[in-house]
Amino acid sequence: MHGTFSAAKPKVPITGPCKWTIYCRLMQDFYQMVTAMGICSEYNAEGHRAIYDHISSILGKEPALTDAQSPPTLTFYATRNMLRPYFILGQIPDLLDCLAMVDTFRKYAVDASSVALSWQEYYVKEPSSDSDKTLLTERELKKLQDYVTNDEHDRLYYILTTKNLCLLHVHYLVTAPESCMLAERLNDYFPGCFPGHDIPSKLLFQHGLSDSEKQIMEEAYQACKEFILDVTQWEEEREEEQKQFLVTLTAEQADAAFEQAFREKFPPPCSQEELISDLDYYLNTVEKMIRRMEDYFPSDMVLERLKRAV
Numbered sequence: 001m002h003g004t005f006s007a008a009k010p011k012v013p014i015t016g017p018c019k020w021t022i023y024c025r026l027m028q029d030f031y032q033m034v035t036a037m038g039i040c041s042e043y044n045a046e047g048h049r050a051i052y053d054h055i056s057s058i059l060g061k062e063p064a065l066t067d068a069q070s071p072p073t074l075t076f077y078a079t080r081n082m083l084r085p086y087f088i089l090g091q092i093p094d095l096l097d098c099l100a101m102v103d104t105f106r107k108y109a110v111d112a113s114s115v116a117l118s119w120q121e122y123y124v125k126e127p128s129s130d131s132d133k134t135l136l137t138e139r140e141l142k143k144l145q146d147y148v149t150n151d152e153h154d155r156l157y158y159i160l161t162t163k164n165l166c167l168l169h170v171h172y173l174v175t176a177p178e179s180c181m182l183a184e185r186l187n188d189y190f191p192g193c194f195p196g197h198d199i200p201s202k203l204l205f206q207h208g209l210s211d212s213e214k215q216i217m218e219e220a221y222q223a224c225k226e227f228i229l230d231v232t233q234w235e236e237e238r239e240e241e242q243k244q245f246l247v248t249l250t251a252e253q254a255d256a257a258f259e260q261a262f263r264e265k266f267p268p269p270c271s272q273e274e275l276i277s278d279l280d281y282y283l284n285t286v287e288k289m290i291r292r293m294e295d296y297f298p299s300d301m302v303l304e305r306l307k308r309a310v
Contacts, residue, residue: 031073092169100204103158106286110151113144163220167269190221
């Protein structure tokens with residue numbers, strides 16, 4: 001039963017075993033490049049350029065991949081690239097989409113684990129003449145069982161991390177140069193929050209939320225709503241105080257004073273360092289899961305069976 005898992009089957013099929021083999025090997029090369037470079041405290045322009053060139057070469061060999069689902073290795077790379085060397089708060093919407101893809105990979109691995117466990121149970125009970133049949137080892141069984149058992153916990157971890165990213169981005173947007181995007185982002189994070197404006201969210205994480213997950217996001221919306229009302233009231237009171245004391249500042253001084261006063265009055269809803277740590281934990285957990293599943297069910301074994309069947 002080994003040889004049945006593929007973590008990222010493209011939306012556009014890559015026809016032919018040979019092409020799929022080439023694709024897998026190219027992505028393995030990509031994984032090795034990313035691993036060798038690492039995501040360091042300083043931006044490695046040369047390393048990233050080599051990776052971009054490698055991706056371009058893959059797309060040059062297989063143009064159909066342009067419309068294919070992003071493979072896990074590329075998604076993990078893109079996600080980590082938004083966290084280090086600098087966590088750019090303005091990229092949180094893109095980060096949320098990448099994170100949603102990571103959770104899709106995790107869910108696929110959990111579903112595949114469940115199927116593999118069912119086949120394991122079947123083959124243990126039913127004798128088979130299939131010479132290619134290889135049962136899972138006790139260690140492999142334990143890992144797959146853990147993936148299935150931890151599904152609910154891992155999903156909740158993802159949802160709570162997503163919620164914190166939304167809260168942090170709303171906090172950032174209040175004083176950001178792109179503060180004009182606040183209303184649009186509020187709708188993306190909390191669809192329907194503006195009465196009379198039923199605009200669907202553009203973000204992936206909104207699809208397939210359970211009732212309990214929607215409740216978590218509703219509570220986050222209420223926190224954002226209260227925060228924005230408090231900021232509005234504070235701004236009005238601060239403006240009145242400045243008028244009363246005849247405070248005269250240049251535009252640059254006023255902006256700097258406002259941002260400092262804002263940071264003192266309204267600290268971020270969560271620590272960036274802790275949030276990055278949470279993201280690292282989740283990414284590492286899912287990446288190890290995917291890599292292990294690919295080791296348990298390598299595509300090459302599937303290809304060998306296809307060749308013999310032709």
